[in-house]
């Protein structure tokens with residue numbers, strides 16, 4: 001099986017957003033070290049709205065200047081080490097500002113669908129060129145911020161125009177439509193990749209785009225109780241390295257603890273413990289691909305150790321790949 005370890009490279013979007021050092025730089029360096037020791041390359045979906053704002057404010061505030069330098073240098077290092085840096089858009093950055101001390105988040109317009117047609121075209125083109133200028137590589141893959149990329153027909157035309165050929169946003173049967181979120185992947189194809197045209201979850205053999213869905217797993221209430229309790233009991237191992245807070249997800253915690261939840265297969269924190277189970281289940285279904293999502297900010301010391309074990313245990317039977325390797 002081809003395994004894609006993908007990381008959304010970003011701050012938190014609640015208050016506070018956390019620091020670049022703890023949410024991005026430090027945990028990404030720990031991932032780079034794992035990659036060096038194991039030989040696995042990773043995909044980093046770079047939150048390019050954040051890059052835009054770093055550029056916008058760097059000459060105004062010294063704090064942003066050093067943040068800009070650290071982030072842009074790290075992205076260049078990732079590229080030079082063979083990692084794949086691709087496009088991740090959180091368009092709410094359009095509405096965010098910096099006050100000289102911290103980022104002021106405004107997340108009312110959280111999804112591309114919250115913007116006008118003209119804005120969508122401008123944002124996709126502008127962000128893609130910022131990322132390409134930073135990496136020196138052509139962008140061809142995409143992951144939507146917060147899994148929100150529906151309805152896809154609003155971005156279909158500009159994606160085709162700029163040469164995005166692969167999306168990795170869907171996770172089978174995922175659904176969350178509260179707060180600023182909207183995604184509904186119910187009844188997505190039971191496949192590890194498919195082609196599509198105007199609807200992310202409707203296969204179209206003649207479509208211009210490939211969907212490489214993130215694998216999914218139905219986490220039980222007990223899983224979430226363990227996760228929350230371990231964070232309290234053993235914070236040194238189980239508390240996220242990132243020092244910010246997420247945007248609110250109304251009703252999510254209660255649902256997790258009472259009913260459990262179908263979520264994406266993740267390398268974050270305690271979720272890492274289910275990766276082997278997901279791999280086995282994918283193999284049983286005859287899948288040839290497995291996409292894992294992670295976030296540097298949500299890494300824990302426990303997760304980093306387990307991730308390295310997972311790579312070492314599976315790197316001879318499977319191949320750890322990047323989307324750039326596919327040449328789609």
Ligand SMILES: [Zn+2]
Pocket residue numbers: 008010047088090144145146
């Ligand atoms: Zn994101």
